[in-house]
Amino acid sequence: MEQRVCSSDELPANQAVRVVLDGVPIAVVKDSAGDIHAIGDTCTHGEISLAEGFVEEDGLECWAHGSKFSLTTGVPQNLPAYEPVPVFAVQLRDGDVYIDPTVTVEVAS
16 A cells, blocks of 8 residues: 655655655665655665665665665666665655555566
């Protein structure tokens, strides 16, 4: 079920914000173009919060070991991580950000 996360204005550009919806940790990111993304917040290499990392271009880099995950596909762009993180659909309504933590986006490989 979709849940309101925040106002889109509350999201800082090029930073990740950690939210937990129904027990699912999610990193919400507004990129430099103003697009909002939601990916699983736990690095697949080590149980590290990705929201504590760095937003770089189209990815979110884990601060601990440097793996960078695509904001659109969840696929790691470099080692040591090799497993993707889930990607969640983001809905914008009346300036508010909504995410359904039970539905992940299927991404073509």
